[in-house]
Amino acid sequence: MRALITNDDGIDSPGLWTLASAAAASGFDVVVAAPATQSSGTSASVAASGENGRVASERRTLPGLDVEAYAVAAHPGLISLIACRGGFGGKPDVVLSGINLGANVGRAILHSGTVGAALTAHINDVTSLAVSLDVGLDGPEPLWDKAGEVVRVVLPMLTEVPAASVLSLNVPNVVDVQGLRWAELARFGTVQSRVDDVGDNEVELVHVYAEESLVPGTDTALLAEGFATLTALRSVERDVSSERALPAWPA
Numbered sequence: 001m002r003a004l005i006t007n008d009d010g011i012d013s014p015g016l017w018t019l020a021s022a023a024a025a026s027g028f029d030v031v032v033a034a035p036a037t038q039s040s041g042t043s044a045s046v047a048a049s050g051e052n053g054r055v056a057s058e059r060r061t062l063p064g065l066d067v068e069a070y071a072v073a074a075h076p077g078l079i080s081l082i083a084c085r086g087g088f089g090g091k092p093d094v095v096l097s098g099i100n101l102g103a104n105v106g107r108a109i110l111h112s113g114t115v116g117a118a119l120t121a122h123i124n125d126v127t128s129l130a131v132s133l134d135v136g137l138d139g140p141e142p143l144w145d146k147a148g149e150v151v152r153v154v155l156p157m158l159t160e161v162p163a164a165s166v167l168s169l170n171v172p173n174v175v176d177v178q179g180l181r182w183a184e185l186a187r188f189g190t191v192q193s194r195v196d197d198v199g200d201n202e203v204e205l206v207h208v209y210a211e212e213s214l215v216p217g218t219d220t221a222l223l224a225e226g227f228a229t230l231t232a233l234r235s236v237e238r239d240v241s242s243e244r245a246l247p248a249w250p251a
Helices: 014-025 076-084 106-111 113-123 144-159 219-224
Strands: 002-006 029-035 057-059 068-072 094-101 127-134 166-172 180-182 191-199 202-209 228-233
Touching: 002 014, 002 076, 014 029, 014 094, 014 127, 014 144, 029 076, 076 094, 076 113, 094 113, 094 144, 113 127, 113 166, 113 228, 127 144, 144 166, 144 180, 166 219, 219 228
Parallel strands: 002 029, 002 094, 029 068, 094 127, 127 166, 180 228
Antiparallel strands: 057 068, 166 228, 191 202
């Protein structure tokens, strides 16, 4: 199976290299296409730095990996879209996004470029997996190898799930991971943005830890207990539960 590897931390992220290595070790035919620069928080943005509809890319060599790799002047959502439309050597069977520096949990995953790339693959009929490592704002050194170990456990599942499924995997940054669990999304996430008014028509976004108590069975709670979590996600779909009778118009 052909795997497109991308992320939102950029082509120089050790997490990206770890994910590509895990996929190659699991028998996937790997091609890497990742943002040339940091692109966190871009969600499923299809923005690029190019003009006239052209997106620039540069061939790169990744440490310890003998794979085709590109540094792309675009957000991960657009990179995923390009790949699913046949770019970077042909449509992949799966899109793998990450390994992100920091957890992507709760409904705040809406803003994640890592998850955005996976959801973009989903709406283009490609199965995807977003992977994140739960390293806090002031956390210890990332245990990339431990995250790669969990990835290798999960990758075989991608051949068993329904077509165009999208999974989000979060791995605790601990040596002794307690196991793997399916998880609900928490109400928000472990880190939230606080808006401070600094005057002169400016505001400042300050990242702080969420103060809400952890709800059992959610991704945030299970991560705190030392479990790796898997959540199956849906992308853009119609929600009939909100539909009511429409007013008669025009009269």
